Amino acid sequence: MVEPIGTRPRDRIAGVSRVATPAAAASVTKQPQAAPTPTVAAQLSASAPVDVERVAKIKEAIAKGTFPLSPSTIADALIAARYEWMSNDKA
Template identity: 55%
Template sequence: MALSQRTVSVVATQAAAAPKAVVADAKTDETVEAAELSSSMAASAPVDAERVARIRKAIQDGNFPLVPSTVADRLLALKMEWNPNDAA
């Protein structure tokens, strides 16, 4: 079939109307509760204060088991996993 023999037909389409009531009520009780929970959790760091106190006390007493090779291994592992090109 040659290009000159092709015809274009216009097809009428009807756009589906978005349910406005659902869009207006997007924030339900669950989403409001989830937003409040996430903002309260983001306000403070997830720190186990009791564990920090035990470690601090062990360091002060000189009882904290610090093995230089373990520290070096973990630093190298973190460096190997770190990718500066990752978008955070």
């Protein structure tokens, strides 16, 4: 038969005693880390990807006055850049 709840004497829980606080941890000394090996991204970002010969040719053409500047081409590129920028905006 099943005994009803409350008729058995309950097991007593032992009293709680305080434990001393733990001693402070010994100071940790850091070991020197090895120099990190450069990743491909770090190597590529170290210098800008510039075509030095092309830049020299453009500078020379500007100095001579023979570099073709087209205001409509510049305006088209600026407008296209603005539309691309607007498409990435969060509304």
